[in-house]
Amino acid sequence: MRRDYFTLDVSNVDGEAETAPVVRIDFDGPSEQLTDRLTDDAGDLLTAEELDVAYRLHGPVNDEDTTGVVAVTNRVTGEFILELNADARDVVRFVDAARAYGKTTDTDTRYVVEVAVDGDPLGEYEKSTLLVYDPEGGLLRQHSLIPSGVEL
Helix, strand or coil, X not given: XXXXXXXXXXXXXXXXXXXXXXXXXXXXXXXXXXXXXXXXXXXXXXXXHHEEEEEEECCCCCCCCCEEEEEEEECCCCCEEEEEEEEHHHHHHXXXXXXXXXXXXXXXXXXXXXXXXXXXXXXXXXXXXXXXXXXXXXXXXXXXXXXXXXXX
């Protein structure tokens, strides 16, 4: 699937940390491609526990023009479900908002991923981990969301 089939929109990243930040990913390509990747062999949607979200930078995290790739993968198979481009400053802002929200809640949820096809909701996933990697593939712990007690 082409990255330009996806649009990304975020909410709940400014101001008070009373609501979990939300990233909405809308797909406007062939719907069966995304649906097939988001379902298991039985045709059921994958759960949040079966998905991993990561971001890999193309340049220095503090550079104003740095971009990177958001990737959602199947945790069980390792297969990519989707990839899309995003500005580093937007991802850092999102991680900061999710971290702030985590300090206000008793749940494990730090942010929500909503996936839609042509505006129609397909899946919603409550997540607590978002790993951020530098251009060489090294984990940037200080810019990642890693739940306490998780050892990588």
